[in-house]
Amino acid sequence: MAQALIDLLKEKLPDAIVSSHTHCGDEVVVVKREQLVDVIKLLRDEPAADLKLLAQIACVDLLTFATELTGGGSIASQEAPAYLKASQGPREPRYQVAYNLASVKKKHRLRIRVELRSDDCKVPTITSLYPTADWWERYCWDMMGIEFSGHPNLQRLLMYPEFVGHPLRKDYPIQRRQPLVHEHDFPDLVRGPGPGPGGAGVPMSQTHVGRKNVDPNTYE
Amino acid sequence: MTTPVKMVKVEVDGVAVEADSRDNLVEAARRAGKAIPYFCYHPRLSIAGQCRMCLVETADQPGRLQAGCQVKVKEGLKILTNTPAVKENQRGVMEFHLINHPVDCAICDQSGECKLQDYYMEYDHQPSRQRTYKLQKPKREELGPMVVYDAERCIMCTRCVRFMDEVAQEPQLAVVNRGDHSLIATFPGQPLDSNYSGNTVDICPVGALLNTDFRFKSRVWFVEKSPTVCNGCSNGCNTYVESRGTQLYRLLPRRNEEVNQVWMCDEGRLTYHETNEKRVEWARKGRGEAREDIGPALALDEARRLLAPLKGKPGLALWISAQCTVEEAQGAFDLGAQLGASKYLLGGKPAGKGDEFLVRADKNPNRRGVEMLAQAWGVKLEAGETEGALNGVSALVAARTDGLGLHLGALERIEAFIAIAQNEDPAAQLAQVVLPVNSLYEAGGTVVNYYGRLQRSWAAIVKPRGDAQPGWAWAGQLAESLGGARAVATVQAAFASAAAKAAPLTGLEFDAISEEGRVLPALLPTEFPKRAPRPESAPAAQPQA
Amino acid sequence: MTQKTQAAQAADTAPVALNPDPLELDDELPSAFSKVKLGPSHPATHGTVRLNMTLDGEKIVECIPEIGFLHRGFSKSSENATWHQVLPYTDRLNYVSPILNNVGYILAVEKLIGITDTERSKYLRVIGGEISRMCDHLTCVSAIGLEMGAMSAFLYGVEAREMLWDRVAEMTGARMTTSWTRIGGVATDTPPGWIERVKETLPRVLELTDELDKLFSKNRIFVDRTRGIGVIGADEAVSWGFTGPALRASGVDYDVRKAHPYLVYDRMEFEVPVGQRGDTFDRYLCRLEEIRQSARIVTQAIEQMPPGPIIIDDWRYALPPKKDVFTSIEGVMAHFKLIMEGIHVPAGEVYGFTEGSNGELGFHIVSNGAGKPYMIQVRAPGFPIVGALPRLLQGHSLGDLIPIFDSINMIGGEVEQ
Numbered sequence A: 001m002a003q004a005l006i007d008l009l010k011e012k013l014p015d016a017i018v019s020s021h022t023h024c025g026d027e028v029v030v031v032k033r034e035q036l037v038d039v040i041k042l043l044r045d046e047p048a049a050d051l052k053l054l055a056q057i058a059c060v061d062l063l064t065f066a067t068e069l070t071g072g073g074s075i076a077s078q079e080a081p082a083y084l085k086a087s088q089g090p091r092e093p094r095y096q097v098a099y100n101l102a103s104v105k106k107k108h109r110l111r112i113r114v115e116l117r118s119d120d121c122k123v124p125t126i127t128s129l130y131p132t133a134d135w136w137e138r139y140c141w142d143m144m145g146i147e148f149s150g151h152p153n154l155q156r157l158l159m160y161p162e163f164v165g166h167p168l169r170k171d172y173p174i175q176r177r178q179p180l181v182h183e184h185d186f187p188d189l190v191r192g193p194g195p196g197p198g199g200a201g202v203p204m205s206q207t208h209v210g211r212k213n214v215d216p217n218t219y220e
Numbered sequence B: 001m002t003t004p005v006k007m008v009k010v011e012v013d014g015v016a017v018e019a020d021s022r023d024n025l026v027e028a029a030r031r032a033g034k035a036i037p038y039f040c041y042h043p044r045l046s047i048a049g050q051c052r053m054c055l056v057e058t059a060d061q062p063g064r065l066q067a068g069c070q071v072k073v074k075e076g077l078k079i080l081t082n083t084p085a086v087k088e089n090q091r092g093v094m095e096f097h098l099i100n101h102p103v104d105c106a107i108c109d110q111s112g113e114c115k116l117q118d119y120y121m122e123y124d125h126q127p128s129r130q131r132t133y134k135l136q137k138p139k140r141e142e143l144g145p146m147v148v149y150d151a152e153r154c155i156m157c158t159r160c161v162r163f164m165d166e167v168a169q170e171p172q173l174a175v176v177n178r179g180d181h182s183l184i185a186t187f188p189g190q191p192l193d194s195n196y197s198g199n200t201v202d203i204c205p206v207g208a209l210l211n212t213d214f215r216f217k218s219r220v221w222f223v224e225k226s227p228t229v230c231n232g233c234s235n236g237c238n239t240y241v242e243s244r245g246t247q248l249y250r251l252l253p254r255r256n257e258e259v260n261q262v263w264m265c266d267e268g269r270l271t272y273h274e275t276n277e278k279r280v281e282w283a284r285k286g287r288g289e290a291r292e293d294i295g296p297a298l299a300l301d302e303a304r305r306l307l308a309p310l311k312g313k314p315g316l317a318l319w320i321s322a323q324c325t326v327e328e329a330q331g332a333f334d335l336g337a338q339l340g341a342s343k344y345l346l347g348g349k350p351a352g353k354g355d356e357f358l359v360r361a362d363k364n365p366n367r368r369g370v371e372m373l374a375q376a377w378g379v380k381l382e383a384g385e386t387e388g389a390l391n392g393v394s395a396l397v398a399a400r401t402d403g404l405g406l407h408l409g410a411l412e413r414i415e416a417f418i419a420i421a422q423n424e425d426p427a428a429q430l431a432q433v434v435l436p437v438n439s440l441y442e443a444g445g446t447v448v449n450y451y452g453r454l455q456r457s458w459a460a461i462v463k464p465r466g467d468a469q470p471g472w473a474w475a476g477q478l479a480e481s482l483g484g485a486r487a488v489a490t491v492q493a494a495f496a497s498a499a500a501k502a503a504p505l506t507g508l509e510f511d512a513i514s515e516e517g518r519v520l521p522a523l524l525p526t527e528f529p530k531r532a533p534r535p536e537s538a539p540a541a542q543p544q545a
Numbered sequence C: 001m002t003q004k005t006q007a008a009q010a011a012d013t014a015p016v017a018l019n020p021d022p023l024e025l026d027d028e029l030p031s032a033f034s035k036v037k038l039g040p041s042h043p044a045t046h047g048t049v050r051l052n053m054t055l056d057g058e059k060i061v062e063c064i065p066e067i068g069f070l071h072r073g074f075s076k077s078s079e080n081a082t083w084h085q086v087l088p089y090t091d092r093l094n095y096v097s098p099i100l101n102n103v104g105y106i107l108a109v110e111k112l113i114g115i116t117d118t119e120r121s122k123y124l125r126v127i128g129g130e131i132s133r134m135c136d137h138l139t140c141v142s143a144i145g146l147e148m149g150a151m152s153a154f155l156y157g158v159e160a161r162e163m164l165w166d167r168v169a170e171m172t173g174a175r176m177t178t179s180w181t182r183i184g185g186v187a188t189d190t191p192p193g194w195i196e197r198v199k200e201t202l203p204r205v206l207e208l209t210d211e212l213d214k215l216f217s218k219n220r221i222f223v224d225r226t227r228g229i230g231v232i233g234a235d236e237a238v239s240w241g242f243t244g245p246a247l248r249a250s251g252v253d254y255d256v257r258k259a260h261p262y263l264v265y266d267r268m269e270f271e272v273p274v275g276q277r278g279d280t281f282d283r284y285l286c287r288l289e290e291i292r293q294s295a296r297i298v299t300q301a302i303e304q305m306p307p308g309p310i311i312i313d314d315w316r317y318a319l320p321p322k323k324d325v326f327t328s329i330e331g332v333m334a335h336f337k338l339i340m341e342g343i344h345v346p347a348g349e350v351y352g353f354t355e356g357s358n359g360e361l362g363f364h365i366v367s368n369g370a371g372k373p374y375m376i377q378v379r380a381p382g383f384p385i386v387g388a389l390p391r392l393l394q395g396h397s398l399g400d401l402i403p404i405f406d407s408i409n410m411i412g413g414e415v416e417q
Helices: A004-010 A035-045 A082-087 A133-144 B025-031 B084-099 B115-126 B159-165 B199-202 B266-276 B295-310 B326-339 B367-377 B405-412 B473-481 B493-503 C006-013 C022-026 C074-078 C086-090 C098-113 C119-147 C151-172 C194-216 C220-225 C235-237 C245-249 C282-303 C320-325 C329-340 C383-386 C398-407 C411-416
Strands: A017-023 A026-031 A053-061 A095-102 A109-118 A122-124 A147-149 B009-010 B013-022 B054-058 B060-065 B078-082 B147-149 B173-176 B183-186 B208-210 B224-229 B238-246 B247-252 B316-321 B345-349 B381-383 B397-400 B416-421 B433-436 B445-448 B453-457 C034-040 C050-056 C058-064 C348-356 C358-369 C374-377
Touching: A004 A017, A004 A026, A004 A035, A004 B326, A017 A053, A017 C348, A026 A035, A026 C348, A035 A095, A035 A109, A035 A122, A053 A082, A053 A133, A053 B326, A053 C348, A053 C358, A053 C374, A082 C119, A109 A122, B009 B025, B013 B025, B025 B054, B025 B078, B025 B405, B054 B084, B054 B345, B060 B084, B078 C220, B084 B115, B084 B445, B115 C034, B115 C329, B159 B199, B183 C022, B199 B208, B199 B247, B199 C383, B247 B266, B295 B397, B295 B433, B295 B473, B295 C058, B316 B326, B326 B445, B326 B473, B326 B493, B345 B367, B367 B381, B367 B445, B367 B493, B416 B473, B416 C006, C050 C282, C050 C398, C058 C348, C058 C398, C074 C086, C074 C374, C086 C098, C098 C348, C098 C358, C119 C194, C119 C282, C119 C398, C151 C194, C194 C282, C220 C398, C245 C282, C245 C358, C282 C398, C320 C329, C383 C411
Parallel strands: A026 A109, A122 A147, B009 B078, B316 B345, B316 B397, B345 B381, B397 B416, B416 B433
Antiparallel strands: A017 A026, A053 A095, A095 A109, B009 B013, B054 B060, B054 B078, B147 B208, B173 B183, B224 B238, B238 B247, B445 B453, C034 C050, C050 C058, C348 C358, C358 C374
């Protein structure tokens, strides 16, 4: 039933479409990145389409799609070994951004997909079309490092600001450690400013009564 | 030398592909990316046609199933691998093979790499229809020193028999009895003691033939495979080493058509024990009662303290084992130059027996490499196994201690003996300073085999074992502490410094060395070992089964 | 009171002004906005979220929600576990209605494989899911009251929830960490006597729901604090990605169970409560009414459920019975490969969605044919709603924050995965 949506796109914006297919009942249209905003605007505003609900913006990293080994119960087969990855070049296009759109009135859905190369992972933002895209795009940026050009506030959403890297990328190993974040000092609101325990400038770990002489590096 | 190969056009499930005219249907399908299952077929062995798993249909004879391993392609042949008849045959053949198969998965080593398991999930996945008992046959029979046989699991594919007949050329196995009482057996009084018996374990598709050395040590999905090169002899068979944590579990042959095809010898399979057992773990100083583990920094200080006054003096010798990798040897020669060593000795494991197939008499992987570097450094290498080689030596730095066991008396008299040692052998016990070194399987490195082929080993174990470091790291740090240039920090840099020095390695980069290795034309041998004529096999493009 | 001269009395009553211009009296006192952080651990907010608020007195000028405190790496962890090993991770997404998460995930995986489960399993999944939904709505409704100070009403809701959790624990083995569905079916069938116990539990739960209704819906304080608060219109709610009770409260009749029926929801008779104003009160009322409708569904499902197997008989996906595992080679091989290697899901990408308790729960799953997922990203229904929090809180005061925040039922587990 979403075939009608694909036909609508083919009629109105034929050169935006790269390909389209159906898989397991989902219709997917791969569009060119430059015309993404036009495509989605059309799908949102055209009364026959009425795809006013942006359900999700998902991002996929296809780096190890061909080499990720099977089996999850074993310790060894988590990542393709380094020599295997080195012998195969990076898979391009590496990233896919999928926009899952739905219509609450017409009850049809469509997925729009944009494919990005690893050296050029920028997509125009659609926050002007859907206010909810704000957080979805921030999630994709945080997790996979896909830049959304024109986003009003492209900051990390789930991870803390000092986090290094983009965790859902396939070359981010699960055992990677992050640099320790130092404790932010902020003034003691209870005891107020001043010298001595609990005064401003003393880290919170030292302000608890009774911890005056404790080595801050112990874990007790 | 070879006549041009005739190619024919065939279609596999509608996909057009060009196949070699000598291909059978299984290989033609492999070219098209389709997998036809088989048990008894092996690209490097003769055809048995026993398992009936590879039966497919061809469009010119619809309804008639043909054995994919036996039938050769011809021009315009259309192969069909997923018709209902083929699928029913695959299901039925699996059912037949499993009728008498014991319920052993939980205790069978082959779990995780078993063809029966894989093909069952792929082609059968039906419950058993059997309502009667399974046959009982001999289990865990020791056919030889390395191979144990379980007759109940055997599907009588006869790959092992054909291998021993054709490839190893020692026909020690045979099929005995008839019908479903058949077994694989050795001749009475003649165990399976060929040096290539371990390969029957590799090619056995089920858990009937198992490696006694590896049996029950680990499950296969817990271990990680890394490509490496066997250090058992100068043939340099390509292998995979399977490791977990700091332990190695087994060696498997890795495909290299020009070196070892897909085979390796039993002695080579056992070489991983040296990496696991009796290792020098901690950097130490002192001999006998005065022995003390002092850690790498202090050990280097002690070594420097012992060696600095002897720099340039006669009597300072450098012992380089032919077990060292190219990078280790380069570091050792550099250290020797820094020390002004007067004598360079080439050590190594003592020579053994070679044969016409894969085993060389020289039991060291890198003699050619060390000799190449000696020539590049303009140094004369003396043979370390001659008696009295250590006469007149008052200080010795040993890059690996192989072969020093012949000179224990001389070693006792040496007051400044620094050993970069891997195992606790009698020579390492006599050193004043022992610096523990990684084995070839643990750290990466390159070796040059008897043929002049430069081959690369990837590091298998990344967790450090005690204080162990690669040999080039120790040599570099020692040279640096004696006033030399800054030590290199990566194996790539160590190789680059060797490539800068040795003419055959010019222009090569460590990371660019592929898994096949490369022959260094300057090092091709002038005389070759005599080989028996090998049976004609299909083109080299065929992958390992 | 002493007698004062008329002039002094006039001076007493004359207004004191800094500026004699009377219009300036109505000016607000110049004061700086105060920045207050609410959370991440605050007794009145569900889930760990920090609200960075800029307050002008009591009025909220700006509110920036900061999430991520409960991010546990669900997507990354699921890439290193087999398809079934991901199930316990899904329990912990919306931890108040875990069976709905299990069902949502497994339906998405089954969609990618292209199989369906057995008849009985479909009904069981509906029953388990609706009981979970009731638990979630009971939690939310009671908590709205609790955080406004009505603790005893909360306890009524919790009593109802406890009874339902007892039923869930009897069937699945756990109250919260159910991990109950499997590819091709469910893990456990109803224990003996369970249906009868459910038939006894449901009326009591409905009684308690009616108690909650009576205590809240006409309570002056409750109504004053929730009516007209946090209003969002239908079109705007859709553009902000709302689904579920929050969207239906704004007047949009969209429920995945009716719009894209799955399992056996098309055979059930139930209504979808739709609100009118899109305020906090409507969101509360929608949830309350949905409890009753869920109870209706459970009753019908129990009646209609046929006997039969609870999981399909295909050993590529479902574990063989233990009798076969221990006595036949086929059984042990199938068991072995399924556990160690994982089920082979054909390569592809799918977005499978169901009606979670807060809205459309979607799983965007990519498989590369291996025994473990290549990528799973959860479309948590609460995620866009929490993102719309600044919009909902516009123009409201600090006292309105808590009812609004509770009515959207942010569950940290699903929003932050």
